[in-house]
Amino acid sequence: xxxxxxxxxxxxxxxxxxxxxxxxxxxxxxxxxxxxxxxxxxxxxxxxxxxxxxxxxxxxxxxxxxxxxxxxxxxxxxxxxxxxxxxxxxxxxxxxxxxxxxxxxxxxxxxxxxxxxxxxxxxxxxxxxxxxxxxxxxxxxxxxxxxxxxxxxxxxxxxxxxxxxxxxxxxxxxxxxxxxxxxxxxxxxxxxxxxxxxxxxxxxxxxxxxxxxxxxxxxxxxxxxxxxxxxxxxxxxxxxxxxxxxxxxxxxxxxxxxxxxxxxxxxxxxxxxxxxxxxxxxxxxxxxxxxxxxxxxxxxxxxxxxxxxxxxxxxxxxxxxxxxxxxxxxxxxxxxxxxxxxxxxxxxxxxxxxxxxxxxxxxxxxxxxxxxxxxxxxxxxxxxxxxxxxxxxxxxxxxxxxxxxxxxxxxxxxxxxxxxxxxxxxxxxxxxxxxxxxxxxxxxxxxxxxxxxxxxxxxxxxxxxxxxxxxxxxxxxx
Numbered sequence: 498x499x500x501x502x503x504x505x506x507x508x509x510x511x512x513x514x515x516x517x518x519x520x521x522x523x524x525x526x527x528x529x530x531x532x533x534x535x536x537x538x539x540x541x542x543x544x545x546x547x548x549x550x551x552x553x554x555x556x557x558x559x560x561x562x563x564x565x566x567x568x569x570x571x572x573x574x575x576x577x578x579x580x581x582x583x584x585x586x587x588x589x590x591x592x593x594x595x596x597x598x599x600x601x602x603x604x605x606x607x608x609x610x611x612x613x614x615x616x617x618x619x620x621x622x623x624x625x626x627x628x629x630x631x632x633x634x635x636x637x638x639x640x641x642x643x644x645x646x647x648x649x650x651x652x653x654x655x656x657x658x659x660x661x662x663x664x665x666x667x668x669x670x671x672x673x674x675x676x677x678x679x680x681x682x683x684x685x686x687x688x689x690x691x692x693x694x695x696x697x698x699x700x701x702x703x704x705x706x707x708x709x710x711x712x713x714x715x716x717x718x719x720x721x722x723x724x725x726x727x728x729x730x731x732x733x734x735x736x737x738x739x740x741x742x743x744x745x746x747x748x749x750x751x752x753x754x755x756x757x758x759x760x761x762x763x764x765x766x767x768x769x770x771x772x773x774x775x776x777x778x779x780x781x782x783x784x785x786x787x788x789x790x791x792x793x794x795x796x797x798x799x800x801x802x803x804x805x806x807x808x809x810x811x812x813x814x815x816x817x818x819x820x821x822x823x824x825x826x827x828x829x830x831x832x833x834x835x836x837x838x839x840x841x842x843x844x845x846x847x848x849x850x851x852x853x854x855x856x857x858x859x860x861x862x863x864x865x866x867x868x869x870x871x872x873x874x875x876x877x878x879x880x881x882x883x884x885x886x887x888x889x890x891x892x893x894x895x896x897x898x899x900x901x902x903x904x905x906x907x908x909x910x911x912x913x914x915x916x917x918x919x920x921x922x923x924x925x926x927x928x929x930x931x932x933x934x935x936x937x938x939x940x941x942x943x944x945x946x947x948x949x950x951x952x953x954x955x956x957x958x959x960x961x962x963x964x965x966x967x968x969x970x971x972x973x974x975x
Contacts, residue, residue: 499523501523501545501547502546503525531555542567546574547573572594572613576597579721582598653679653805662800664800664803671808671809676807680776694735711763724762727769731772752795755775825838832868843877940967
């Protein structure tokens with residue numbers, strides 16, 4: 498938990514900010530002016546001070562001197578009225594780690610607080626925090642033993658020690674942002690901010706403003722000064738996710754930052770210096786986009802000093818079991834359940850599924866499975882992978898009850914289904930498991946359901962969906 502001090506003469510705004518930050522788990526104190534803030538700072542150590550600029554009855558320099566009596570590394574974020582924008586920028590030059598231009602949104606406030614908490618000043622004040630970040634992002638703490646992921650670990654360890662630009666490629670959900678974080682938090686820039694931008698989430702003008710900031714009046718709706726992510730990430734790392742979705746115009750401006758270490762905010766001709774390491778990620782073929790004229794060749798070679806490719810989950814073999822155990826432990830702890838592991842048929846399904854959403858899909862699947870599980874083992878029914886593959890939730894449709902009849906046990910017939918493009922069809926895996934259970938149970942559905950860990954109704958549904966028939970069965974309408 499972080500200790501925060503809010504200094505603002507506006508009682509309503511100060512109380513709203515304090516309530517919001519308290520709801521996030523911070524310990525928050527409030528002061529109307531510099532004298533009352535100085536008194537509070539003399540009584541306890543604050544990790545972060547959020548103050549209007551200038552604070553009533555004093556200066557930012559005086560406020561920081563007071564705050565740093567108890568905590569020499571206390572960080573400062575300033576909030577400025579439009580007419581005090583220059584004072585806010587000056588505070589940044591003098592050591593403030595962030596600027597909030599009033600009026601600002603609560604998400605923007607949260608971003609600035611998180612950035613300050615991740616920044617070097619606060620982490621030096623709390624040595625355990627930098628260790629926690631480095632442990633979370635330590636490459637060999639990642640889960641996986643397959644050759645492909647071990648190669649990724651080795652590359653991360655190697656490039657983290659440098660200041661080189663890195664492109665991280667891989668399908669959606671393979672963990673590109675986690676690898677970018679690992680590079681940053683194990684690099685010489687670990688004490689600096691790690692700032693993320695999703696280039697695909699914003700239209701061109703908004704992305705340009707997000708990256709480079711803008712002056713008041715730069716465009717319609719720009720009613721205040723806004724600092725961009727290049728300024729926020731000064732001294733640290735900027736992670737450009739989905740970098741292939743940047744327009745050619747924005748690409749040109751990013752290239753200039755890489756070449757000259759400076760840029761201009763929208764609506765300004767004044768250069769702003771910045772020292773930023775660029776990491777980028779994409780699930781698209783940048784070389785092909787470059788050949789089609791959709792991505793600048795000079796920027797491509799600037800960004801692509803080193804490439805790290807993340808293998809899809811289907812190429813990682815036994816890592817699925819290791820990741821599954823990790824997620825089961827995580828979600829069973831969160832939900833207060835005692836889940837020991839996966840039933841054999843559930844693990845078989847996980848291992849044979851092609852995972853188009855990769856680790857993100859596996860995590861979502863196991864979170865739902867833990868929620869649905871009634872026993873100590875997650876079953877195939879709990880996974881609901883069948884419904885993901887075919888768009889039908891298992892057990893929802895009405896199923897005819899099938900009962901065995903006396904007589905010989907001839908081979909069943911199974912309706913054929915075309916194989917799925919790109920790999921093994923999930924239906925094939927389920928069909929094989931169901932057939933094996935039926936054969937082992939003498940074609941008695943109740944016994945087969947017990948072996949599979951399914952209810953009789955769920956097995957009935959699967960039998961009908963998979964097209965399994967048996968001459969010794971008769972259909973009875975229920």
